[in-house]
Amino acid sequence: MGEPLVVDEPPPGLEEFRAEVRGFLDQVHELTSHASGESTLERGRAYLAARFDAGLGAIDYPVENGGRGLDNRYARAFRVEAARRKSDDRAPGFGIGLDMCLPTIRDHGSDDLRARFLASGLRGDDVWCQLYSEPGAGSDLAGLTTRAVRDGDEWVVTGQKVWTTGAADADYGILLARTDWDVPKHAGISMLVLPMRQPAVEVRALNQMTGVAHFNEIFMDGARIPADWVVGEEGDGWRLAVALLAHERSSIGAGGGRQPIPTDRIIDLARSTGRTTDPLVRQDLARLVTGTRIIQWVNQRQDLHPSIAKLWRSRQGRDASHVTSGLAFPGGAAWLGDPMGATEPGDFLGAAGSHWAYGICDSTAHSLGGGTDEVQKNTLGERVLGLPREPAPDRGLPFSQVPKNS
Numbered sequence: 448m449g450e451p452l453v454v455d456e457p458p459p460g461l462e463e464f465r466a467e468v469r470g471f472l473d474q475v476h477e478l479t480s481h482a483s484g485e486s487t488l489e490r491g492r493a494y495l496a497a498r499f500d501a502g503l504g505a506i507d508y509p510v511e512n513g514g515r516g517l518d519n520r521y522a523r524a525f526r527v528e529a530a531r532r533k534s535d536d537r538a539p540g541f542g543i544g545l546d547m548c549l550p551t552i553r554d555h556g557s558d559d560l561r562a563r564f565l566a567s568g569l570r571g572d573d574v575w576c577q578l579y580s581e582p583g584a585g586s587d588l589a590g591l592t593t594r595a596v597r598d599g600d601e602w603v604v605t606g607q608k609v610w611t612t613g614a615a616d617a618d619y620g621i622l623l624a625r626t627d628w629d630v631p632k633h634a635g636i637s638m639l640v641l642p643m644r645q646p647a648v649e650v651r652a653l654n655q656m657t658g659v660a661h662f663n664e665i666f667m668d669g670a671r672i673p674a675d676w677v678v679g680e681e682g683d684g685w686r687l688a689v690a691l692l693a694h695e696r697s698s699i700g701a702g703g704g705r706q707p708i709p710t711d712r713i714i715d716l717a718r719s720t721g722r723t724t725d726p727l728v729r730q731d732l733a734r735l736v737t738g739t740r741i742i743q744w745v746n747q748r749q750d751l752h753p754s755i756a757k758l759w760r761s762r763q764g765r766d767a768s769h770v771t772s773g774l775a776f777p778g779g780a781a782w783l784g785d786p787m788g789a790t791e792p793g794d795f796l797g798a799a800g801s802h803w804a805y806g807i808c809d810s811t812a813h814s815l816g817g818g819t820d821e822v823q824k825n826t827l828g829e830r831v832l833g834l835p836r837e838p839a840p841d842r843g844l845p846f847s848q849v850p851k852n853s
């Protein structure tokens with residue numbers, strides 16, 4: 448006989464906790480409602496402050512870091528309750544901080560960094576951005592050339608970042624910079640916290656084909672960082688960069704950031720255009736429904752590599768865009784309503800009605816942000832399937848000797 452099936456016992460007090468969450472969600476409904484008139488960022492800030500003050504800001508963080516000290520079954524219970532009510536428990540604009548930067552500081556930062564940033568970030572006082580990609584370092588992130596040099600009690604940073612989501616609103620950025628040029632490229636990188644609001648940091652908006660400037664270029668020319676705002680150890684930045692990327696992929700896979708056009712809206716579109724009897728359309732819709740369910744199931748598994756959920760989401764984004772294009776065009780190409788009003792993922796079908804074109808144009812980003820599909824597949828091939836690593840002739844060379852374009 449095989450081992451008996453072990454079923455997880457619900458943790459103590461889960462039902463009481465759920466009731467507490469439902470009470471909280473009832474109270475904050477106004478704050479998350481689009482009718483409240485505030486900007487999305489301000490609505491998110493108000494929501495996070497209320498959630499933090501109710502003791503629900505970070506359910507699975509240690510109490511000393513502003514959390515509730517419960518395990519992730521309670522955190523999941525919160526998400527389930529919020530999803531049941533269709534409450535927006537993500538606070539758009541704060542996801543990079545909440546899902547990526549703060550967990551990395553929690554796990555790897557000094558006591559001082561944790562005390563300085565965790566509670567205020569969880570409350571929504573600070574907005575964060577992720578300063579990783581550069582014009583010459585995207586998929587080959589370890590090839591980054593932004594430089595941080597120690598000057599007394601400070602680091603001085605010079606270089607350029609690009610595609611930085613939300614930087615225009617950010618107070619702080621998690622920065623990868625090179626602090627040692629005489630060791631191989633992965634070994635000379637440090638992770639620092641950059642205060643964004645200083646004259647030596649220039650943020651320039653990048654306008655996208657959606658009509659929205661969702662991300663930015665960042666120019667740092669002698670920007671200053673206190674010496675002890677290094678996350679982890681100096682030179683250990685690559686390990687922490689990978690840890691943060693795992694949080695990012697999990698977050699994207701679980702529904703953070705931009706959303707594929709929702710399947711139920713596409714089914715409504717098929718109904719309203721009288722196409723639900725078309726066998727090809729039915730097949731497309733069935734694929735979308737299946738993809739939605741698979742993403743839900745993949746996210747319930749604790750043991751899967753985060754690149755798997757990320758790849759499913761990017762495929763769903765593309766499929767949803769493709770099916771919508773077929774159903775909505777030519778009318779879908781029109782910008783009905785105010786596309787500039789649709790500044791957040793998920794807002795594209797907002798009150799004005801038909802922002803199909805926004806969703807269609809935005810869908811290409813699913814396959815890029817958080818690492819491209821090809822890079823996810825390389826990662827799965829090498830780390831999960833154990834296939835041979837990609838050739839990397841520069842891996843052992845001091846970075847200063849690696850040939851560069853400029």
Ligand SMILES: Cc1cc2nc3c(=O)[nH]c(=O)nc-3n(C[C@H](O)[C@H](O)[C@H](O)COP(=O)(O)OP(=O)(O)OC[C@H]3O[C@@H](n4cnc5c(N)ncnc54)[C@H](O)[C@@H]3O)c2cc1C
Pocket residue numbers: 576577578579580581582584585586587609610611612613662812815816817818819820821822825837
């Ligand atoms: C919506 C969005 C939001 C983003 N937000 C941020 C952010 O907040 N912060 C940040 O730092 N960056 C951000 N990025 C940048 C993103 O991480 C990069 O665009 C991504 O890592 C790819 O880098 P790249 O654009 O330089 O493309 P490249 O690396 O130049 O890739 C070009 C093409 O080559 C392929 N390729 C490259 N190397 C390989 C390989 N080894 N094997 C197979 N194929 C390969 C890629 O898959 C891609 O198709 C964002 C991007 C998008 C689209």
